[in-house]
Amino acid sequence: MQDEPKILEKNAQELLLGGKFQQAYESFEDAAQIYRNQGSHKESALCFASAASSWALKSGEEAFYNSARAYQDAAHEAEAAHDLEYASLLYRYAAISYERDMEFINYSECFYASKECFRKFLLLSLFIPGKVFRISANKEKRRRAGWKMIFELITLTFSSLLWGYGERPARAFFTAIFLVFLTALFYTQGQLARGEAVFNPTFFEAFYFSAVTFTTVGFGDITPVGFNKLIVIIEAFCGLFVIPVFIIGLSRKYLRV
Numbered sequence: 369m370q371d372e373p374k375i376l377e378k379n380a381q382e383l384l385l386g387g388k389f390q391q392a393y394e395s396f397e398d399a400a401q402i403y404r405n406q407g408s409h410k411e412s413a414l415c416f417a418s419a420a421s422s423w424a425l426k427s428g429e430e431a432f433y434n435s436a437r438a439y440q441d442a443a444h445e446a447e448a449a450h451d452l453e454y455a456s457l458l459y460r461y462a463a464i465s466y467e468r469d470m471e472f473i474n475y476s477e478c479f480y481a482s483k484e485c486f487r488k489f490l491l492l493s494l495f496i497p498g499k500v501f502r503i504s505a506n507k508e509k510r511r512r513a514g515w516k517m518i519f520e521l522i523t524l525t526f527s528s529l530l531w532g533y534g535e536r537p538a539r540a541f542f543t544a545i546f547l548v549f550l551t552a553l554f555y556t557q558g559q560l561a562r563g564e565a566v567f568n569p570t571f572f573e574a575f576y577f578s579a580v581t582f583t584t585v586g587f588g589d590i591t592p593v594g595f596n597k598l599i600v601i602i603e604a605f606c607g608l609f610v611i612p613v614f615i616i617g618l619s620r621k622y623l624r625v
Contacts, residue, residue: 416442436465537617
């Protein structure tokens with residue numbers, strides 16, 4: 369039983385060399401399933417990736433879908449084997465194949481997973497390098513400057529939180545709500561003006577003013593006073609940035625079909 373997946377792998381390689389791509393795909397996938405059941409995630413990931421490559425060489429109506437599914441399975445196994453960089457690459461291949469097959473929901477999930485795996489890989493590389501694991505010891509390691517890795521990590525983390533790399537537009541909506549509430553609290557600590565009358569706003573009045581400012585509607589019935597002018601500037605810039613991000617993310621995700 370222990371040698372069975374190795375025999376299947378060898379058989380798949382021979383089929384691949386013989387141009388029998390579908391049979392090679394099936395043999396690689398059978399070997400990958402056995403490895404997965406045995407808990408050998410490293411070998412399982414490599415076999416699933418080989419199955420995906422085999423099917424990608426085959427032309428046919430379901431070529432892209434089967435290849436994408438195999439790449440996705442390989443990515444799951446690479447994650448289980450703690451090789452997040454390889455998992456990120458495999459998820460990206462899966463996303464490309466799903467997109468070609470017009471499976472946009474699966475594309476979205478794999479694209480998001482690819483970015484998340486790479487973000488986690490950067491986090492480990494910077495702060496816990498001993499936890500970074502590579503399935504293939506001979507795989508070429510990409511050299512990155514420390515400052516570049518930090519910049520990539522910050523960018524990916526910000527993108528993840530704000531809108532899920534464009535695949536979670538609801539996050540941008542909740543970010544907007546959070547900013548409106550947060551700045552409303554700041555406004556209550558200062559003063560606003562209605563005409564010539566300066567007053568200390570209630571939370572409802574501050575929330576109304578915050579919503580008008582964030583959406584850049586600017587009715588002009590209430591104006592900031594003192595330190596609140598700085599808060600208005602910051603909030604207005606946030607609104608100019610977050611609202612378009614939400615609209616773009618929503619269009620990107622839901623108008624593909």
